[in-house]
Amino acid sequence: MDQSQRAPGGLIFYALVYLLFLYAPILLLPLFAFNDSAVIALPLSGFTLRWFDVLWDTTALHAALYNSLIIAATTSVLSTCLGILAARAAARYPIPGKRGIVGFIMVPLVLPEVIVGISLLVVLIQLGMSLSLWTVIMGHVLVCTPFSVAILGAAFNNMDASLEEASMDLGESALGTFRRIILPLAAPGILASMLVAFTISFDEFIIAFFLTGTDATLPVYIWSQLRFPARLPGMMALGFLMVLMSFALLLTAEYLRRRSSRLISGDEAEGASLFFDAASGMR
Amino acid sequence: MQAGRTVTRAVAVPMARDWRGLLLISPTLVYALTMLAAPLALLIIMSLWTQDVIEIRRTISLDNYRQVFTEPLYRVLMARSLLIAGVVTLVTVLLAYPIAYFVAFYGGKRRGMWLLLITIPFWTSYLVRIFLWKVILGYNGVLNSGLLGLGLIDQPLTFILYNANAVVITLAHAWAPFAILPLYVSLSRIDHSLLEAARDLGDGPVRRFLRITLPLSMPGLIAAVLIVFIPTVGDYVTPRLLGGTDGLMIANMIEVQFGKANNAPLGAALATSAMLIVASVALLFLWLNQRSLRRVG
Structure with missing residues (x-):
């Protein structure tokens, strides 16, 4: 591709302003998290760590955090397993009606989450099941699986088929080949998928809002607190910590994804980001 | 793309009866069928039931749909949801197109970094992010303080919170990467020799854009429009936090019916109608697009 041209100045300026727009809320977060005032407004009054102390002393928050961690960890494992099966099948085997099947698995990407939440709620009510952490996990696995399929699809599609053939020719069984060749090669992709699913589930609100029983998840807890002005500075501090955690998880996932594309195809530039994989997966 | 690969594989592997792939994909497919298709089917069935005072009467009737399409409140909410989602999409x-263009054409080795920068904020603390727009747009908010401080305004702006404008601004922010990525994918696939050829043949930048770049990025543009439009019609959090009473949307009413109003069948009918309307708008959009492309082609 021709990279000799430089971008026009106006376009670069636009890109920077746009980035500022994208990051505006997140940049405000630390300002208010460390601001020594109970009101979330400018001008700032001074530095404090007391909102973090408040978080440390709120036990309801700890229970919600624990629930969210369990849900996110379980969701990341389950959706990655479902993702491995679907992505591998789609990359390697002829499947009658493949386009329709894969397309259907990807539908939760574009469906409003309210619809996913209430339709699951209706089923649970009709079956007389009570709401629990598991009902939230059911919904979260559904919305995280498409992301796993997209990320793993990129990993499996770029894989050199000759390695696999060599293994089979040397007398390894299909299962042995999968375990000894394919899984190790796809390992960074698998980890990336788990991290992304974890991040999505940990942050997901709507489905959890409809499907939690008495055990609130962290976003559901935050939602309940946003109504009380006195609780807002604490929520800013919490949001700040959550942003830091998500950044760490996502940067790790991106690093793994790059490693995986280098491992598999020897080309780091292939693909461009996790989200690129997800976006290509949508089509 | 999936379709192309299927075709070549089918030719290369003449074993027509190969069930391994179907077997391998079946757990994921079965999960999607039981957790998505079945619940959606039940939702549609439930929309035909009616709510008595205490229990749900399971006789089929179109009563809920008559309410959905005749009562002014529901019609207003539905129309507003479509309008807001349409403006948000536009x-x-x-706003996303120039960014996608910039990264695809001038990103160079830093493309990955740009895309990462663009997408990372959107995976983090969704609720707090939406809430912060309230802090930015409020009467004593960051924007008003800033503009007052700079002397650009002498009264705080009030048309940007607790109404549809606030919802549009916040949603346009929240869905930005979902528009940028499909656009980027199709823009980065454009063969630059076509643009060079056009330049050599004397086309100016505007003509080159209109006759080559824009048509070739159409698949990404269409994907971006649908990916933003469909979910935003059903957004719940943003109208609830920033919409005031004039900015509430259909998802808020659906939630009320399942919760406080205790009329799940009516809620189901609202949800089903919303899905049907959105699906038909999306299909109409695709059809219009195909027609216009055929005329150009």
Whole structure:
């Protein structure tokens, strides 16, 4: 591709302003998290760590955090397993009606989450099941699986088929080949998928809002607190910590994804980001 | 793309009866069928039931749908949801196009970094992010303080919180990467020799854009429009936090019916109608697009 041209100045300026727009809320977060005032407004009054102390002393928050961690960890494992099966099948085997099947698995990407939440709620009510952490996990696995399929699809599609053939020719069984060749090669992709699913589930609100029983998840807890002005500075501090955690998880996932594309195809530039994989997966 | 690969594989592997792939994909497919298709089917069935005072009467009737399409409140909410989602889509895609263009054409080795920068904020603390727009747009908010401080305004702006404008701004922010990525994918696939050829043949930048770049990025543009429009019609959090009473949307009413109003069948009918309307708008959009492309082609 021709990279000799430089971008026009106006376009670069636009890109920077746009980035500022994208990051505006997140940049405000630390300002208010460390601001020594109970009101979330400018001008700032001074530095404090007391909102973090408040978080440390709120036990309801700890229970919600624990629930969210369990849900996110379980969701990341389950959706990655479902993702491995679907992505591998789609990359390697002829499947009658493949386009329709894969397309259907990807539908939760574009469906409003309210619809996913209430339709699951209706089923649970009709079956007389009570709401629990598991009902939230059911919904979260559904919305995280498409992301796993997209990320793993990129990993499996770029894989050199000759390695696999060599293994089979040397007398390894299909299962042995999968375990000894394919899984190790796809390992960074698998980890990336788990991290992304974890991040999505940990942050997901709507489905959890409809499907939690008495055990609130962290976003559901935050939602309940946003109504009380006195609780807002604490929520800013919490949001700040959550942003830091998500950044760490996502940067790790991106690093793994790059490693995986280098491992598999020897080309780091292939693909461009996790989200690129997800976006290509949508089509 | 999936379709192309299927075709070549089918030719290369003449074993027509190969069930391994179907077997391998079946757990994921079965999960999607039981957790999505079945619940959606039940939702549609439930929309035909009616709510008595205490229990649900399971006789089929179109009563809920008559309410959905005749009562002014529901019609207003439905129309407003479509209008807001439409404006959000327009704004988001228009703002996103130059960024996608910039990264695809001038990103160079830093493309990965740009895409990462663009997408990372959107995976983090969704609720707090939406809430912060309230802090930015409020009467004593960051924007008003800033503009007052700079002396650009002498009264705080009030048209940007607790109404549809606030919802549009916040949603346009929240859905930005979903518009940028499909646009980027199709823009980065454009063969630059076509643009060079056009330049050599004397086309100016505007003509080159209109006759080559824009048509070739159409698949990404269409994907971006649908990916932003469909979910935003059903957004719940943003109208609830920033919409005031004039900015509430259909998802808020659906939630009320399942919760406080205790009329799940009516809620189901509202949800089903919303899905049907959105699906038909999306299909109409695709059809219009195909027609216009055929005329150009």
